[in-house]
Amino acid sequence: MNANETYKPMTNIALTGAGGQLGLFFRETLEKHRFNFRAFARDWDITSENKSLECIQNANFDVLINCAAFTDVEEAESRKQICFDVNADALDRLSKLCRRHGILLVHFSTDYVFDGKSRQPYLETAPAHPINVYGESKLRGEEMIRASGCPHLIFRLSWLFGGHHGGFPEKLEQWRQRSKILKISDDETSSPTYAGHIPPLVIRAIEKKLRGTYHLNSSGGCSRFEWASFYAKKAGWTEYDMQPTSMRSFQTKARRPHFSTMNNQRFQAESATTLPTWKEATIDYLHQKRPGQLGEC
């Protein structure tokens, strides 16, 4: 979608989790296109039933875009309760409120609902079998929303990057400062998705009155190693040594799927949009970060 595209005047939007990576991009897009919206960060704790009731009853929202989530995959293993409170139980209450008040709930889930055993990019209809607590909690949240009967859009995202923390590319930059040799896993494959691409696509889906669950990720897939190598070349790095390794060597608390690339054809067909590839997503991120300073591939 063209950044200068004009949107139809629409609705009264509530945005939760507005201080997070994706939330900040939504805020920017909604402001830029002069949508009528209210952004909430921690001032709307989505786990508080009273607060959710108060926010929804006191305003006439048509759409609730929920970017609030517990997203620390490692921490989730030792803080299961709070992870489920935010990613599942809060969604149970929010979706029931949305149903009662006729509000469209827009929510984000993850490729980590899959176990990684497939060799084909996952379709929306593929069975979900999460292998870590974060993935379990996100799947539970999806199930709660569907069971509530509220009008909803659930977008599964993958390897989101590009916000204030920068995500994986920013980690690469930090690791490079600390060490001459970068060891990056080559047995973990998904689709790096630039968070700045998501809000216009979601707005398009709302305007086209889509409903249900969609995979909203960049096209194609790559390993972390391929992504890091591509990023380094495009960012113009010189004198670095990047080596492939297995994710087992990092001894993380949470297991991660070896393969979680998702098929995004349903979204592309129903929204009549072409989604960028993961390489285009990486380049767009670099352009936004340092305009005019890209290296050669």
Ligand SMILES: NC(=O)c1ccc[n+]([C@@H]2O[C@H](COP(=O)([O-])OP(=O)(O)OC[C@H]3O[C@@H](n4cnc5c(N)ncnc54)[C@H](OP(=O)(O)O)[C@@H]3O)[C@@H](O)[C@H]2O)c1
């Ligand atoms: N990041 C990824 O790679 C990725 C991949 C696939 C899917 N997703 C999904 O995409 C969505 C957006 O992720 P993101 O990367 O933008 O995450 P993020 O940067 O961690 O943002 C989440 C926001 O939610 C807030 N939050 C946490 N608990 C809350 C609560 N009880 N009430 C209100 N706000 C709360 C956090 O605040 P604090 O910072 O104060 O805790 C943070 O600002 C999430 O649903 C996530 O599961 C992300």
